[in-house]
Structures are given as structure tokens and as C-alpha cells.
Amino acid sequence: MKPTAKQRIWMYEMMLTSRKLDEQVFEAYWEGKKPVFNMGKGPLPGEMHQSFGQEPTAVGVCAHLGADDAVGAGHRPHHVAIARGVNLKRMAAELFGKKTGLSGGRGGHMHLYDKSVSFFCSGIIAEGMGPGAGIALARKMQGKPGIAVSYNGEGAANQGAFHEVMNMASLWKLPFVAVIEDNKYAVSVTKAESTVVPSWKRASGAYACYGEYVAGNDPDLIFEAAGRCIERARKGEGPSILEIETERLHGHFIGDSAGYRSKEEVAAQKDPIPLYRKRLLDEKVISEADMAALEARVKKDVDEAMKFGRESDYPAPNEALERVFA
Amino acid sequence: MAQPVADTGRSLTMARAGREAVIAEMRKNPNIFVIGEDVAKLGGVFGTTVGMADEFGAGRVIDTPISETGFIGIATGAAMAGMRPIVEIAFVDFIGVCFNQIFNFAAKTHYMSGGQFKVPLTMMIGYGGGYNDAAQHSQCLIATLAHVPGIRIATPADSYDAKGLMHTCLRDDNLTIWMVHKRIWGLGWLGTALKTAIATVPEEEYAIPFGQARIWREGKDVTLVGYGITVHHALQAADKLAAEGISAEVLDLRTIVPMDRDAIFKSVSKTGRLVVADEDYLNCGVTAEVLAVITERDPRVLKAPAVRVAFPDVPIPFSRPMEDFCLPDPDKLVAAAKKTLGKS
Numbered sequence: 001m002k003p004t005a006k007q008r009i010w011m012y013e014m015m016l017t018s019r020k021l022d023e024q025v026f027e028a029y030w031e032g033k034k035p036v037f038n039m040g041k042g043p044l045p046g047e048m049h050q051s052f053g054q055e056p057t058a059v060g061v062c063a064h065l066g067a068d069d070a071v072g073a074g075h076r077p078h079h080v081a082i083a084r085g086v087n088l089k090r091m092a093a094e095l096f097g098k099k100t101g102l103s104g105g106r107g108g109h110m111h112l113y114d115k116s117v118s119f120f121c122s123g124i125i126a127e128g129m130g131p132g133a134g135i136a137l138a139r140k141m142q143g144k145p146g147i148a149v150s151y152n153g154e155g156a157a158n159q160g161a162f163h164e165v166m167n168m169a170s171l172w173k174l175p176f177v178a179v180i181e182d183n184k185y186a187v188s189v190t191k192a193e194s195t196v197v198p199s200w201k202r203a204s205g206a207y208a209c210y211g212e213y214v215a216g217n218d219p220d221l222i223f224e225a226a227g228r229c230i231e232r233a234r235k236g237e238g239p240s241i242l243e244i245e246t247e248r249l250h251g252h253f254i255g256d257s258a259g260y261r262s263k264e265e266v267a268a269q270k271d272p273i274p275l276y277r278k279r280l281l282d283e284k285v286i287s288e289a290d291m292a293a294l295e296a297r298v299k300k301d302v303d304e305a306m307k308f309g310r311e312s313d314y315p316a317p318n319e320a321l322e323r324v325f326a
Numbered sequence: 327m328a329q330p331v332a333d334t335g336r337s338l339t340m341a342r343a344g345r346e347a348v349i350a351e352m353r354k355n356p357n358i359f360v361i362g363e364d365v366a367k368l369g370g371v372f373g374t375t376v377g378m379a380d381e382f383g384a385g386r387v388i389d390t391p392i393s394e395t396g397f398i399g400i401a402t403g404a405a406m407a408g409m410r411p412i413v414e415i416a417f418v419d420f421i422g423v424c425f426n427q428i429f430n431f432a433a434k435t436h437y438m439s440g441g442q443f444k445v446p447l448t449m450m451i452g453y454g455g456g457y458n459d460a461a462q463h464s465q466c467l468i469a470t471l472a473h474v475p476g477i478r479i480a481t482p483a484d485s486y487d488a489k490g491l492m493h494t495c496l497r498d499d500n501l502t503i504w505m506v507h508k509r510i511w512g513l514g515w516l517g518t519a520l521k522t523a524i525a526t527v528p529e530e531e532y533a534i535p536f537g538q539a540r541i542w543r544e545g546k547d548v549t550l551v552g553y554g555i556t557v558h559h560a561l562q563a564a565d566k567l568a569a570e571g572i573s574a575e576v577l578d579l580r581t582i583v584p585m586d587r588d589a590i591f592k593s594v595s596k597t598g599r600l601v602v603a604d605e606d607y608l609n610c611g612v613t614a615e616v617l618a619v620i621t622e623r624d625p626r627v628l629k630a631p632a633v634r635v636a637f638p639d640v641p642i643p644f645s646r647p648m649e650d651f652c653l654p655d656p657d658k659l660v661a662a663a664k665k666t667l668g669k670s
Contacts (some may be wrong), residue, residue: 113438129396135407137404141409164395
């Protein structure tokens with residue numbers, strides 16, 4: 001199934017929202033961190049893993065999801081959270097560690113949770129696999145509609161948890177999709193250096209489930225492949241492994257200059273967002289005027305979210321002691 | 327203070343009592359299910375789930391592959407989505423491969439999500455040695471689990487508490503661990519259960535709150551603190567001490583997290599002497615936490631230095647004389663109590 005014009009415009013808008021947020025976060029991240037870089041300083045402290053280049057993997061999948069579905073992301077979650085519909089203001093506030101953040105500042109950028117859209121993260125590699133499949137199991141046990149999607153990197157698929165969970169998810173025919181974002185690097189280690197199979201799609205054979213590999217970091221192609229996986233899950237035909245070729249345009253986190261990549265390799269990387277913008281305009285999916293309006297709207301949303309995050313109050317320090325237990 | 331037990335003549339092993347609570351809760355709440363290795367057809371390596379698959383069906387009593395990391399993660403996700411899973415890990419020693427899911431996710435999700443996601447998950451775990459199963463099947467690891475915030479840990483010492491604490495765990499909205507020492511569980515393959523672990527268990531449901539210690543025996547000269555099997559060592563030690571004219575109070579922690587610090591301090595304030603028994607490793611263990619209660623509140627209540635009787639910091643040896651040398655036992659508690667009284 002190909003995306004409709006409306007879906008394609010939505011995909012572009014979500015990608016752009018993620019990108020604009022990341023751009024502003026990148027800029028703000030350096031406040032207080034120059035001339036001496038100290039990760040703990042400035043208004044946006046801590047590690048920051050941004051989504052530059054990986055936006056298509058989020059929108060192509062999340063375009064198919066509704067209120068009954070659940071999504072788990074990893075340590076690089078901004079694009080997925082935004083495509084899933086996580087509240088942008090509260091997300092930004094969480095990055096700043098503010099009281100108004102999704103978790104009141106307890107989580108931070110690697111631990112974004114928004115129950116209203118069944119979204120969660122884990123900063124530990126491949127750890128969202130089990131919880132994602134578990135939500136799928138719960139839906140099935142409760143006789144409720146809805147599927148679950150867990151996002152992992154191609155490096156995360158080398159974790160034992162990934163394989164244990166795929167086996168059980170397929171054994172029990174869970175409505176579950178394991179998305180693998182193949183950004184080609186596990187921090188600094190390439191897929192070829194870490195993984196004996198060229199594509200994790202092959203693992204679907206081991207787990208007797210469905211698998212796809214989508215090349216090109218192309219939102220339209222990702223949409224189509226994700227649609228096939230998700231439709232199977234909804235029909236009770238079991239889980240899928242959906243591996244998506246994507247690009248990590250920046251380092252692993254802000255501050256990683258990615259010196260382990262060659263200049264030629266970096267120069268050959270394509271930014272998916274301008275490419276998709278051009279395609280939508282060329283194919284007259286959207287008019288120049290509507291595009292301008294969309295881009296103005298995104299800018300306004302992101303500006304407001306960042307302002308909200310920046311200007312919100314910090315939590316009272318002793319709130320640290322609350323909510324360990326329900 | 328004696329435990330209020332209805333005299334129904336129902337003397338149950340801890341295994342049966344715990345199972346009774348699980349079945350009662352499962353009958354009431356369709357969201358509770360059991361997942362783990364050998365829980366369906368076999369009824370649990372320790373008999374914890376015998377007959378449940380027949381009553382509740384394979385959909386609610388789920389045999390898994392040997393994939394503890396995976397199924398604990400799956401249970402956690404199910405809990406986040408409204409189910410109330412019970413996960414069995416027969417031997418606590420196997421928990422190594424699950425630490426990531428437990429420590430980094432299940433225990434933290436409520437907090438990290440700012441209270442949005444609850445994880446009402448109960449783990450049912452066997453621990454302890456004394457039957458020559460060596461270093462990888464005899465550990466307690468309770469302090470290891472207790473060290474991480476977000477986990478409540480119940481360690482019943484008899485069948486009355488096994489049932490009441492299981493009800494409490496299953497009704498809690500957090501990650502709870504119900505742990506029983508294998509040698510008091512009433513397992514057919516470990517000989518006859520200790521008599522003191524087999525209590526009269528009322529048929530009706532009752533919940534024993536977390537953080538409420540139990541005084542099994544009152545005394546005035548020395549407080550013997552333990553939990554699980556060491557409560558029974560302490561009771562035997564108290565008998566021996568009584569024969570020598572020493573009055574020992576036996577305090578059962580019952581739940582390690584939260585710990586009833588008030589009860590510990592109150593008892594030691596009365597007796598002035600403290601012996602803490604634990605089959606878990608000594609270093610940074612539960613025994614140290616109990617001593618810290620006194621040190622922090624008022625060490626002047628102690629008339630003599632406290633004594634810890636715990637497993638020395640070595641892997642658990644296989645050979646019988648070596649393991650026995652390391653394990654706490656009643657005689658070691660007697661010696662420790664006498665030491666606090668300046669007697670040998």
C-alpha cells in the first residue's frame with residue numbers, strides 16, 4: 001500500500017519537526033559547554049543522541065499506527081517519539097529536566113515516556129524488545145486490538161534479548177514488529193565488523209517470521225514495507241523483523257566527531273529531508289504555498305516547545321525521592 | 327507476640343500456602359498470569375504452580391523457552407499494559423541473565439516515567455543452599471536485589487507468612503519478589519520440611535503488609551534477627567540458650583525491602599544485644615543493614631558489640647564439610663549470642 005498524499009505530507013511534517021527540534025537542541029546543548037566541554041553543564045546536560053538522518057524510519061512506521069498501538073524506542077528516540085505523537089512541549093521540557101517534562105525530569109532524553117500514546121524508551125540497547133513484545137502479549141491476552149513496535153539499531157540486534165524475544169514473539173504469534181534502524185554504526189563499529197549476516201532480515205528465517213529489508217532511507221518505501229509487516233501483525237499472522245537502511249548524519253552523540261568515518265563516506269551521505277521535500281513538490285503532492293505554511297507551523301511548534309522547556313521551572317529537588325513506587 | 331492464626335487444622339507447607347494465594351488471586355483477577363520455565367505441565371520446578379494449568383489453561387500458565395532475559399522483559403511489558411504477571415525463576419542464581427531487565431527497566435519504569443507506567447509484576451524465586459548444590463545453585467543474592475531501588479522483597483519464613491505475603495505481592499502495583507529458601511519450602515526432594523516452617527494456614531485470604539517484622543519469640547537478653555531459614559536457626563538457638571538461662575528474642579524481618587527498622591531498634595533497645603543471621607554473603611549484606619539501624623539511631627542501646635553470622639565471602643563450596651563450615655546454623659547463633667554476653 002502506497003501512502004496517500006495526506007500521509008506523505010504528515011510524514012514530511014513529522015520528519016521536519018524532529019529535525020527542527022534536533023537543530024535547536026544541538027544549538028542549545030553547547031550553551032555552558034564551551035570552551036571546556038563538560039557534559040554535565042548547560043541547560044541541556046547529559047548525553048544527547050540525536051536523530052539527524054534517521055527521521056524516515058520513524059514516520060514510515062508510525063504513519064500506520066493508531067491509538068491502540070504501542071511503540072518502544074531506544075537511546076536515540078526523538079524522531080520516533082515525535083512521529084508517535086508524544087507531546088512536543090512536554091518532551092522538550094523533559095530534555096531540559098523540568099517539572100513540566102513528560103516524567104517531571106526523572107527520565108531525560110533517553111527515557112521518554114508518554115502513556116497517553118503508549119510510548120516508552122529504554123536507554124539500554126535492545127532492552128525495549130521484551131517490553132514491546134510484552135505489550136503485544138497483553139493486547140492478545142486481553143483480546144484487545146493493537147500491535148506493538150520496538151525500535152532497535154542494527155547493533156542492538158546483536159544483543160541476546162533481541163533473539164530471545166523474536167523466538168517467543170514468533171512462537172506465540174504476537175502482534176509485534178521489531179524495527180531495526182540500520183544506521184551502519186554501533187557507535188564506531190560498522191555492521192560488517194560486528195555482524196556476520198549482511199541483513200537482519202535473514203534472522204526472520206531463523207524465527208520463522210516475516211522479514212523485510214528496505215534500502216535507501218526513503219519514507220515512501222519504508223511506509224510500504226512497514227504496512228506489510230503491520231498488516232500481518234494485525235491479522236494475527238505474527239511478528240516481523242523490519243530492517244531499514246538509514247543514515248546517522250552526526251556522531252553517536254553530540255561531542256562525537258565520528259572521526260572513524262572516512263571523508264568520502266560522510267560526503268556520500270544523503271540527507272533524506274530535503275530529498276523528500278523536493279519529491280513532494282516535484283510530484284505536486286503539496287503546493288509551494290502549503291509547504292511554506294507547513295514549515296512555518298513546524299517552526300512555530302518547535303520554537304514554542306523549546307521555549308516551554310527552557311522557561312519551565314525545575315522540579316523541587318526533593319521530588320527526587322517521589323514515585324519510586326506506585 | 328504470637329501470630330494470630332485461626333485454628334483450622336490446616337497445616338500446609340510453604341509451597342502449598344503460596345500456591346493457595348496465587349490461585350485465589352487468579353480466580354478473582356483475570357489479568358494475573360504465570361509465566362516461566364516448566365510452570366505449566368511440570369507445575370514448577372518447586373511445585374509452585376501444580377494444577378494451575380489445568381484450572382486456568384495454557385493461556386494463563388505459560389511455559390517459556392529458557393530465555394529469562396526475554397520473558398522477564400515480556401512480562402514487564404505486559405505489566406505496563408495492564409496485566410499482572412507472575413514470573414517464576416526457580417533458582418535465584420539464574421537471575422544473572424535477567425539483571426538488565428530487572429534493574430534497568432522493570433524496577434525503574436515507574437520512576438523514570440514519572441509515575442505514568444506501573445509495573446505490577448511479581449517474581450517467585452527460590453534461594454539458598456545447604457543441600458550440596460554448589461556455587462551456582464545455592465545462593466541467596468537477596469542483598470544484591472535489595473540494593474536496587476524500586477523492588478519490594480518478601481522473604482517468608484513459614485507457610486502462614488508465605489500465603490499472606492504472596493497476597494500482598496500480587497495486590498501491589500510494583501515489582502515485587504517473593505522468595506523462599508528451598509530448604510523450608512516443603513519440597514519433596516529436600517527431605518522433610520522444618521516443622522516450624524509449617525504453620526496452620528487459614529482458608530480465607532489475608533494480606534501481611536510489607537515492612538512489618540514478626541517477633542517469633544520474646545526474650546530479654548539478646549535479639550536474634552533473621553529471615554527465611556535463619557529464623558528457624560534462631561528459634562533452635564533460642565531453645566539451646568534458654569537451657570543455659572539466656573533469654574533470646576527472635577525477630578523475623580519478613581520483608582527485606584522495606585525493612586521494619588522500628589521493630590529492630592525497639593527489640594535491641596530492650597535486650598541491649600544483637601546477633602544478625604543471614605545465609606546470604608556477609609559483605610555489604612542484609613546483616614550490615616540491620617547493624618546500620620542501630621548505629622544510626624543510637625548505638626548506645628548496645629551493651630556489647632553486635633555479631634553477624636552470615637555466609638563468608640566465598641563462592642558456595644560443594645563438599646559437605648566445607649559447605650557446612652560456611653553456612654549459618656543454630657550452634658553458630660548460640661556462640662554468637664554468648665559472645666555478646668561475654669560468655670564462651
